[in-house]
Amino acid sequence: MTDSSLPREIQRLRAIMASLRDPKTGCPWDIEQDFKSIAPYTIEEAYEVADAIEREDMGELRGELGDLLLQVVYHSQMAEEAGAFDLTEVVRGISDKMVARHPHVFGDADVRTAEAQTSAWEMMKAQERGDAGALGGVALALPALMRAAKLQKRASRVGFDWPDSEGPKAKISEELQELEAAEGEAERLHEAGDLLFSVVNLLRHMNIDPEVALRQANSRFETRFQYVEENSAKPLKDHTITELEDYWQAAKSAERNGRP
Template sequence: MSVSQTTPLDPLRAVMVKLRDPETGCPWDVEQTFATIAPYTIEEAYEVADACERDDMAALKDELGDLLLQVVFHSRIAEEAGLFAFDDVAAGVADKLIRRHPHVFGDAPRDTGHAQWEVIKAAERAKSDDQSALAGVALALPALMRAEKLQKRASRVGFDWPDASGPRAKVIEELAEVEAAIDQDAREDEIGDLLFAVVNLARHMKIDPEIALRRANGKFERRFRQVEHLAEQPLAGQPIEALDALWNRAKAAETKAA
């Protein structure tokens, strides 16, 4: 590519340079840091996932653009600090993909793909100062997702139940401990243990707990909106028996329509 040619990314990067200009840029954009932008990055990733779940391709295109903006934003802040630039980010991930796919870019058999990926990742982690089996599980992950990743890492070194009966018994045990907790702090601890145990049970049943909870959230929202539609008066102030009856009607209508 000659120096006169441009890529579709160049206008976006130029816009970010202008926004971050200390003299003529946007004051809000100029004052941002890695830490202040990180929550927006996480939010945009979830909006991408939401568009995928709704199978909304127009929204997905927009949300991918917003997520790409976050990468450009972080990269620009880093470039201003003399740390790295966007090109370094892109080159780094391309090199990583090639390194972790010897069954595509090298001589390894194609049917060893996932196994090769895990071996190479383990070798890369071995070079880290943190030699724990749990090293590299990001603190900023949603708690449900992080619980599953921590459990998977522990399972790799044999720290795991052999089947789902162990996690199932643990869920029952943790529920009893929630009920026996004597104060709010203890209840919070025990609820956390219960949630962790439920994630473990889901993992042993080959169910992604994040997806399962998202589906449950969607189900609750649909049925609650139907309850609101069915109600002939405001929900607030109605007895629980009436609300439960409306819920059962909403549930039955959904089941019938399925």
């Protein structure tokens, strides 16, 4: 099926997806999929886009954006088969939403700063949520750190927040003590979650994205650990902790000096 309202290459991709899903002549694997089975791939492709951006690899970014676009087409095709909506409606819906949310560009509203635009955007989203409450619409499938930050931001907008970073700092100390005093696996898990949530709160007050911060920390750990592995004179398990720390400091020094 084609739709003249869509660009030619999008029509081609849509037709390819329809062929893959054809019950008689399509791909057996694609035919068996549904929204839930494809959702993990959608999330994975979004992360691969973010990874290409982090590495500033434009060639890879182009390919990853194509993979992500395929996910949109895939879900839209399944929805069309179910009689729910199609790709044209998805494109029209987001276009209408962007126009409605930018009245200062497509209408007569006067919004002069990015901060004012953010405030206006959130007001419109709140109106769209209706009676769902301040925390309504924060997706359950988001990574836990990202979701914690979003929940806290939503709560903050209605006044449920510390006035500055001193509150979160004190809360971290409190939660750390409670974790150390916890007994049993369930209680430790509970207190560990509270501690992480409090750390996210502190980072939010410092305007630090916890997801980005941890992703970068993961990358640094990988790079340093690989340096230790490659430069170690013997298997890591045969080193003392002092020797491993020396290697680790050497890895950090090499990182600062731009050496592999």
